[in-house]
Each structure stands twice: as structure tokens, then as C-alpha cells.
Amino acid sequence: MKALFTNKQFSCLLFSELFSVLSFSMYMITVSWYVVDVLHHPQYLGLVMAAASIPRMITMIIGGVLADRIQKSKILFSTQLLQGLLISILLWGLAHDSLTIALLLVVSFFIGCLDGFFFPALSSLIPSIVTQKELQPANTLIHSSQELFYLVGPIAAGAILHYYDFSATFAVSIAATAIGACFVFPAFIKDSKPDKYKEKTSFITEFKEGYRYLRSSSIYISAISIIIIVNFFVFGPMFLSLPILAEELGGSALDLSFLEAGFSIGSLAATIFLLFFTLKKNRGRLVLFFLIASVLALGVFSQIPNLHWLIPVAAMIGFFGFITYIPTDVIIQEKTDPAMMGRVMSIVFLASTAFDPISQTLFSSLMSIGFSTRILLASFAATGLLMAVLVFAKAKKWRNMQ
DSSP, X not given: XXXXXXXXHHHHHHHHHHHHHHHHHHHHHHHHHIIIIISOOGGGHHHHHHHHHHHHHHHHHHHHHHHHHSOHHHHXXXXXHHHXXXXXXXXXXXXXXXXXXXXXXXXXXXXXXXXXXXXXXXXHHHHHHSOXXXXXXXXXXXXXXXXXXXXXXXXXXXXXXXXXXXXXXXXXXXXXXXHHHHHTXXXXXXOOOOOOOSSOOOHHHHHHHXXXXXXXXXXXXXXHHHHXXXXXXXXXXXXXXXXXXXXXXXXXXXXXXXXXXXXXXHHHHHHHHHHXXXXXXXXXXXXXXXXXXXXXXXXXXXXXXXXXXHHHHHHHHHHHHHHHHXXXXXXXXXXXXXXXXXXXXXXXXXXXXXXXXXXXXXXXXXXXXXXXXXXXXXXXXXXXXXXXXHHHHHOHHHHTOO
16 A cells, blocks of 8 residues: 555545545535525426536546547546636626526536546546556545545535635635646646557447447446446435435534535445455455445435434445445456456446436436425335345356455
């Protein structure tokens, strides 16, 4: 692990990710609370989140191919600068009393587009700057730093909203994005440039090559199924429910930040655990057990009527969800040809993010016709448990993987 901290490329990437997550986590809680508390339209919250996620499904097809074609640090640097510019538009709208649902949807749409370029580049850059033995600690450090700042970000945003206003949180978010972009300036990262393509092929053709590559192994299919279940049945509905439950139970923006911080504490605990303990023996089977535990925890979360007791259960969901997701991500990176890494990781992120908007849109639609938040959470948990048990029964190679 010491070698990772002396690795200049990895250190710059890590610090960039810290500020990027700080910016995004502050942005999300600010927008969520603005929609619920100022605009008084909680039914549109899922649409705003979906607006940031649906375009990601399209741009990830291009983003994964680009990550295999051009210098990855250029993608990371450009997307962070543009994200800061987009949040500046929201700050301008707030200052001119023009921050409407429509503007939030448009800005969220373009931020989602940028995410489709950012995440494949980030994930495919890691294996190119660390050794294979360092993959789990490197991924764990990235994820643990993310969760630490997903903890710091909401609390900071909640405190700023409590004592100041929305413009202050947007301003801090913009500054954090700019600092994050500086750390991944290509001259600092100095990552290698992919070999130029001798034959020109379309983005769709190359994306299909990555898809066929994934379909060639049942291990990949099992991994994608696990990631979909965690995101569609657990993370998607839980994140959408947080501001709604906080308001239903008479909470404030600070209480919402504590709920999100509870999830971050749990996920941070999972990443710290994985930082010191590498899953080796029966890791495939252990991942499936943790997957089942995460959907069970969501079922418990759906039935708790007290705001303060929701916090530790949110932490449980974060712990089990991330101790499922990170080893799955590492297994995929270990087994992937470096020449295919960008496309493969774009499909992995597509699986982890494409089902969020579907989940949240479905959740919001069912809320709009009269279903309560708690009933929907319980229903998602029950269905997720059924799917997790089905994967456990069918994924023989994954279960037996060491």
C-alpha cells in the first residue's frame, strides 16, 4: 500500500477524485433539498435524478470507446471543468430567481452526459498506473476516499444550508470541481496515450466488441447481474427516499445530511475493511452473501418510523452494498484485457448507473399514483431478494470462484 502513496500518478488521481466527490455530493444534496423544500415538488425529485442518469447510458457508449482511443487524463480534466461551468449556471439561475425544475432538468441532463465520459476513463486509468497486485488496495482507496467525502460533503452542505443559503453550497461545489480538475491536468498524470487505430471503426462497432467480450464469460454475466441488483433494487430507491422520509418525519436539511452521512459511514467502513483484508477464499460466494444482506437491510429500512434509527440502518445498507460492489469491480478489472478496459468498464458503469434512473423513475411514478414510500421500499427489497437468491442458485462458476 505504501507504493501507492509514492505513485505520483495515482496520488494525483486520488486527490482529484476527493474534490470531485466533494463537489458532486454537495451539489446533489443541495438540489434535492431545493426541489423538496423550496419548490415543494418531491414527486419531481426522481425525474431530476433520472435526468442526470439517462443521458449517461448513451454517452457511456462513446465514453468507453474514447477511453480506449485517447489519453484518459484529458477526458477527466475536460469533464470536471465543464461540470463546474454547469453548476455555475445553477448559481446564476438562483441569483436571478430563475432556478426552476426545467433548468434543473437541463443542467442535470448535461452533467449526466459528462459522467458518461468521466467514469469509464477513471476506472480504466487505474489498472494502467498500478500493478495487478495493487488493484484491490487502489480501488479500495479510491472508493474509501469517495465515501469519506460523501460523508463530509452532505454534512458540509447541510451545515451551509442551515447557516447560510443555497448560493453558498453551489459556490463551494464549483470551487471543489475546479481544484479536482487541476489534479488531473494531463501534464501531472502523464498517462500513456493509446496506440492510434490503423482502421477507422464506428463507436457502435467498438462498443459491440466490448459487449461480445463480456458475453463470452459467465463470470462477467454474474458480475453484471450483481451490480444491477445492488443499484436497481437497493441504492436507487434508498437514495430517492432519503429527502422524502426526512420531510415526512419533520426533519431539516441537516437531518437529511445525517441520513446521507449514515450511508457514507457504512460504505466507508466497508472500504476500510477491504483496504486491510483481501477477499481470497470463497470470495465469489461471500459477495453473493453480502448482496443478499444488502437487500434485507433495505427491507428493515422501509419499516423504521423513527428518523434517528434510520441512520444506522442506512449505514448497514452502505456497508453491505459496497462490500458487494468493490470486489465485483476488482474481479472484472483482473480478468479484462487492457486493450478492452475502457469499453468493458463503460458497460460495467452502464449496468451500475443505467438502472438507477429506471428504478427512480418507476419509484416516482408509483408514488404519483398513490403508493407510499415505505410500501415501495419494501416491495423493491422483496423483489431484490428474490433476484439475489436466483443469481446465487444459477451462478455456479461465480459461487466457486476463489
